[in-house]
Amino acid sequence: MRTAYCVETVRRAERELMARVPEGALMQRAAAGLAAACADLLGRVYGRRVVLLVGSGDNGGDALYAGARLSRRGAGVTAVLLAPDHTHAGGLTALLRAGGRTVAPAGAEGAVRRADLVLDGIVGIGGRGGLRPEAAALAALVAEAGPAVVAVDLPSGVDADTGEVHGSAIRADLTVTFGTHKPGLLVDPAREHAGSVRLVDIGLGAELPAEPELEALQHADVAALLPTPGGESDKYRRGVVGVAAGSARYPGAAVLAVAGALRGGAGAVRYVGPAGDTVLARFPETLVSDRGPKQAGRVQAWVVGPGAGEDAGTVAEVLAADVPVLVDADGLRLADAGAVRGRTAPTLMTPHAGEAAALLGVTREEVERARLAAARELAARYRATVLLKGSTTLVADAGGAGVVRVNATGTAWLATAGSGDVLSGLAGSLLAAGLNALDAGSAGAYLHGLAGRFAAHGAPVGAHDVAAAIPEAWRDVRDRDLRD
């Protein structure tokens, strides 16, 4: 499991740890890890040109000490001091002793243009808002000149706690972060600025509380959640998932939701709705009923909404059932908020940003800008587990106050029509197989993202290709232990 903690928690843990270790030890651990990561990226350190962007806080101190280490190994290191009167004194002395030099921002252009590597130590977890004008101008110069960029702890200018980006921010190829991931490194749009992320252990782990702000499942975590049929299993014990989806206008949504559900671990898929013939023609193993959800026979979980058109009656009927329900697509619009809040069995809502915006009464852009807050707010308003789809899918448990799961297996190729219908069937099937809503949503998103990658291989794919690749994703999760 990869976990992320917010700044207040990191600060508290840091104070506890600092009381037990010699002064300056944490910064030395951070700088050693940072310098090692830079050396890896450079391949050869001797003779390389490195520029440090140094702000007024300890983030700049980390950059200066790492620069000193690189300078001792033969790199030419130039520090651009953004706040010359407030530069970390120990770090600056170390750099100068190691042979590094300093320049003012106004004289930095030549050094930046010649640099092989730029270290962004402008601001870390002490930052507020986007970059200030002088730092923003340097960031623009770096982006234009195009050297490799390593962000120290966080790309400067992004919000560590929320993943929001207000104004301009550094774009890094690699972020070397200390002690723990911060939420902003895992949630878009900030995540996109971070590049790949390397965590340096500075001994903070023992001081962090058990429950993080965010967690991201890894292969081993998902493998432990996936249902496995035992010798005693029959289709009912493995769970039956009901799919109430599709309409005369959108029969394909029913086919795709069933395609996902058949690969999600339930023992059987029961389809209810007007697209029964189309579904059967494609998947003869489906149990098809032309009566409503109430008369359809036993199910352990329902999926309702994909391609539902205006069929509010079916949505209401499903929401009245005392089993877990996944509500997606049209179902989100048609569901009565009071009926969702009043349910005693779990509800999993799976909006994309546009649907979430409509439910919250804000614009799509507002949701995209503050995804974590939007997922939590919806989970609180509906007292339902909310899976907010996107490049980093978030799953907030009912109420919105607990840990939020973030999934990063997705690929841009998944942004294709019908892909969400496959996910709803898959996650609904996991619900029917007995997973709770948080686990079904996050394991479903993980498998779906991986299936998208396998299906796409860097080329466009249709949603049915994604569904067909789910077994490959499932096997990969089971067989390959990628714990990190």
Ligand SMILES: NC(=O)C1=CN([C@@H]2O[C@H](COP(=O)(O)OP(=O)(O)OC[C@H]3O[C@@H](n4cnc5c(N)ncnc54)[C@H](OP(=O)(O)O)[C@@H]3O)[C@@H](O)[C@H]2O)[C@@H](O)CC1
């Ligand atoms: N946690 C740990 O265990 C460890 C943490 N370590 C390191 O310490 C870092 C935190 O250091 P920190 O507390 O000194 O804050 P930091 O991020 O350097 O910035 C603060 C200064 O920046 C300024 N400033 C603010 N906003 C700004 C903006 N938008 N644009 C420009 N400037 C802005 C603001 O200045 P002012 O408002 O006073 O002008 C403020 O004084 C952390 O990220 C990690 O790298 C490691 O060494 C080891 C262990």
Ligand SMILES: [K+]
């Ligand atoms: K930084």
